[in-house]
Amino acid sequence: MSMSTFLRSRRVEQPPTLARRHFFEGWDPADLEALKYSYGLTGVDQVGNYLWVDTFLYLLVGTTALLLILRISNMLWKHGRHLSAMGQARQSYWETNRTKWWPWLNRHILVAPFWKKKHNAQFQISSAIDNGTLPGRWHTIMLVIYVGLNVAWCAALPYKVLDHKETLAALRGRSGTLAALNLIPTVLFALRNNPLITLLQVSYDDFNLFHRWAARITIAEAIVHTVSWMYNTAHSAGWAVVMSGLRTEGSYGWGMVATACFTFIGIQAWSPIRHAFYETFLNIHRLCAMAALIGLYKHLEIHSLPQVPWVQLVFVFWAAEWFFRGVSILYYGFSLKKRSSITVEAMPGEAVRLTINMVREWTPRPGCHVHMWMPALALWTSHPFSVAWAATLTPDSKEMSLPVLEDDVLMAHGRPQKSRQISLVCRARTGLTRKMYERACNSPNEQFTTWGFIEGPYGGHHSLDSYGTTVLFAGGVGITHQVMYLKHLVNGFNNGTIATQKIVLIWTVPSSECLEWVRPWMDEVLRTKSRKQCLRIKLFISRPKGRVESSSETVKMYSGRPNMTALIEEEVKNRVGAMAITVCASGGMADGVRAAVRPWLTEGAVDFIEEAFTY
The missing domain is CATH 3.40.50.80 (Nucleotide-binding domain of ferredoxin-NADP reductase (FNR) module)
Known part of the structure; x- marks a missing residue:
């Protein structure tokens, strides 16, 4: 059984739908023959498409398994070192x-920047344009392989055919299949509750990098898919037929909606625009992504194409993400008697200190962060902040026990400390942080209290x-x-x-x-x-x-x-x-x-x- 069995339907080409019969009703058979490479699976290399789908999935599973083995090996090594060196003054x-x-691998590959020393410093062509950051050397190797494989798969087409339109039909099918497939990691890697973060101990920042590149590949392949269809149709019957198909054929129209939304996302997510208007970008980004997914689903579903389950899986991922985020918000932020509150205090150096009083206890851990919501100042967006402090409910326990296996999330030494109050510190930049600082400065005693809540905690691995x-x-x-x-x-x-x-x-x-x-x-x-x-x-x-x-x-x-x-x-x-x-x-x-x-x-x-x- 191939890997893609779990993600695709075994359906073959279906008879024309009612919409398609209406669009081609009354056409001359000769014209239909000329347009045979513009619709359906005629000329599409389904065997090759599924071969590359299986290859992609095997590579993804293999990479995950390798990283998991390294993570478990590293965890066991650290645990053994912990037990042997615990409390020892000499650890030669x-x-x-x-x-x-x-x-050697750590120094020259895993920790190394792409070139020289620049990695997380902003990569700027000019002082006015922020082009984001450069990936590290290990990230670059993985991205080159990822992008290269997608290019190679799109180029592996039947070139020895009499009609070049058949080659373009194969490109249409290949690029469309890969675009739908790449959408799965694109969405998965964007989720804060991505289970691979905890499982592999890979930071959300790294997954966010791969989210952006997977999205770029998806957008490029969606554009190639659309252009291939438009070229074959226009070359065979003219642009009037292209426009008529988009108006009257639901699948084509929804497909164009998806491509247009994906293209706009690619432009809007360009680093200078994203960083200059991040809160606005985030809201527009979510709306466009949802419109693109709906358009893609309708495009596939109307013609009963085999990629429909893939988009359904994407919707499941997204729904699960918001479900877990909502559970976290409700659990720590609301009870039958009260809701969580946030006290904002202006600090020197244009900073604010936030004290969040939650309605339920949590177990703080070093290195974690939360996303904070403050509807009074920013209704639709949350912001990530490291947890600076958690006031414990009881004095430090003197009871001690051996450490558990260093799963990092579950580490404990003695009785875990509980807290209902966490504190954050942030500098006033733009958007929400600037609004908080200015309101605190203009409030009595330079502080104010409002209702708000947290989502998380995340990280701390x-x-x-x-x-x-x-x-x-x-x-x-x-x-x-x-x-x-x-x-x-x-x-x-x-x-x-x-x-x-x-x-x-x-x-x-x-x-x-x-x-x-x-x-x-x-x-x-x-x-x-x-x-x-x-x-x-x-x-x-x-x-x-x-x-x-x-x-x-x-x-x-x-x-x-x-x-x-x-x-x-x-x-x-x-x-x-x-x-x-x-x-x-x-x-x-x-x-x-x-x-x-x-x-x-x-x-x-x-x-x-x-x-x-x-x-």
Whole structure:
């Protein structure tokens, strides 16, 4: 049984529908013969189409299986390291790499940027045009293979035929089949609740990259499909027949609607437009995508084409996504007695701190983020923010147990802490964040409370518990991603339930006033027992307004920007056990940390982890 059996119907070409009989009613047989390559499956290479469908699905399943094997192997390796190094001050065995091929692959392929050092820094042709970011080297390899295979499959046509219109008919069938098939990963990779994110530990940011490229391929193939039909029809009977077919034949008309919507999406999703008007883009994008899917479904369904189940599967994916998002919103945001509320407080450096009071408890985990909805200021859109803090309902538990298998989502050391309140910090940019800041500034005590809710949590798949040394880089509000890790690691060190013996936080902010963003939470971390034995903090003030003075031996402040190469070299040479270096910062700073870390990946057991939101 072929793979495509699960996604396609075994139906063959159906008799003409009523609409089609009406369109061709009264036509001369000779004219119908001339138009035979413009409708139905005449000239379409269905055997070849299904061959490439099966090939695509086998490749997709094979890639997923390979990534799953690597993910499980990595999980087991870290779990073994965690158990053996937990609470140990000396971890010499884990400081060195145990293989040569994996560190080499990590340094030169998996962590490497496409070229030189630019990856998450904005790729700009001019200062006025933002062209997004460049994919990494591993992403580029996968995208080249993906795009190349689609081009090759569309080019594998019967060229040795007497009539070139038969070749175009085959191209029409091939491009249409592949466009419908590529729509499945296009939609799946765009979903926040995509099960592959948790299963494979691949970030949503990576899936979003492949969503964009799968969409571009789908759009290109849809255009080729439409142009092939139009050329054959116009060449055989003239443009008047093309226009008549679009007006009177429902399948052709709906197909043109789908192609037009897909084309508009491709133009509208161009990076400069997307980033300049993101909230407007998102709303229009959803409406156009729904119109395109409806048009495509009608186009296929009217003629009972075998790709109908594929589009039905896409609708199932989309419906399931909104169902799970709605469940999350309702569970944490509403009860019979009350609904969740959000307090917005203006902070120095044009930032706001948000405190969200939920109606039910949740178990916070380091590194996760939520999508926040605030209907009073932005009715239709949500925004992703890292969870900076979660106020626990009970004091830290002293009860300890062995860690569970490091599934990262399920990791626990002792009794899980519960919370009904989470805090976020965001800079005022445009749209919702600017509205929140301005309203808070104009409110009494520079804060206001409104109703709102969260969707999530998402992410938080990376565990740092098996590393003897962790270095956390943060730039600006990127500190929100690192504070929860800081709290978790310091508590874990204090309880002896993690391998981490050395924690270094390196935070760069424009001015010392920005330290107020997380001051209450950092004060709580600094009051933790035994934190002086494991934690060091280095604060870099990039635009100081006066003299910068260090507050203690373990918390030091510096003027200017950090020298990533020197900082990382110092920490690597003085590490304990395996080492994790994480960064959540602007694209330029993240690329600088990546460039400084890469040479050390083959010199010792060093891992690089980056958190990015390149929507």
